[in-house]
Amino acid sequence: MLIDSFFIAVKLILSFDPELYTILFRSLYLALASIIIAGLLGIPLGTWLALKKFGLKSFIVKWLYVFMGLPPVFVGLIVFLFLSRSGPIGPIIYILFTPWAIIIAQTILALPIIMGLTLNAVEEKAEIVLMTARGLGARKRQGFITLIIEVRMAIIAALVTAFGRVIAEVGAVMIVGGDIEGKTRVLTTSIVMETRQGNFGEALALGLILLLLSFVVNTVLYNWQHKESPSRLSLFLQKSLTKGRD
Helix, strand or coil: CHHHHHHHHHHHHHCCCHHHHHHHHHHHHHHHHHHHHHHHHHHHHHHHHHHCCCCCHHHHHHHHHHHCCCCHHHHHHHHHHHHCCCCCCCCCCCCCCCHHHHHHHHHHHHHHHHHHHHHHHHHHHHHHHHHHHHHCCCCHHHHHHHHHHHCHHHHHHHHHHHHHHHHCCCHHHHHHHCCCCCCCCCHHHHHHHHHHCCCHHHHHHHHHHHHHHHHHHHHHHHHHHCCCCCCCHHHHHHHHHHHHHC
16 A cells, blocks of 8 residues: 555656645645744744743743643644634634644744754853853854854754644644635645545555655755854854954
């Protein structure tokens, strides 16, 4: 059956079926939108949490690690309750069973992962990078920029990890999206639908396409991650200080 599913997947891809490619691009769009939002929030928050020292930090970090493993169905249920007409948001703006609801759920799942991995990366290198930066006469802002550059590989890895989480998500997507044809149906919900209908070959084929999509995106991110040579701290600081004197 697996071999047959492979040929079905190839046939589906080469047939340029409009419905398949619509679902595929919708899956990619929703996942990338969620990762962008989660990244814009999670990277600064994770960096801030790593650099700050306060009484409740240990407590917050422990709960952050708990949230990194949030059950998707639980997240879907919470988002559903907030966005439903009886919830606090639904009466104001009703976006349940729309792509926006899926983006919100996937962002919630991705945010703790990006925050937690960014936190670990910054904490590991912050002391030595900032001390070296100060020793070379860098300002606080220059030292912070250098720190982000030094941990950029780990940040990209965090984004890749979060992308893998949301692109394969089905529980929360089913609850808040509803698997509406032409509107909120994505690859994972299509796999569930085909399985329920007993079309196991088509379901496996869609699973292989999902794996292929994830492979392509992760390959692009991997190549981007290793495109540049490792940063040289002193060189960057020297350039920054030279510009500052000019």
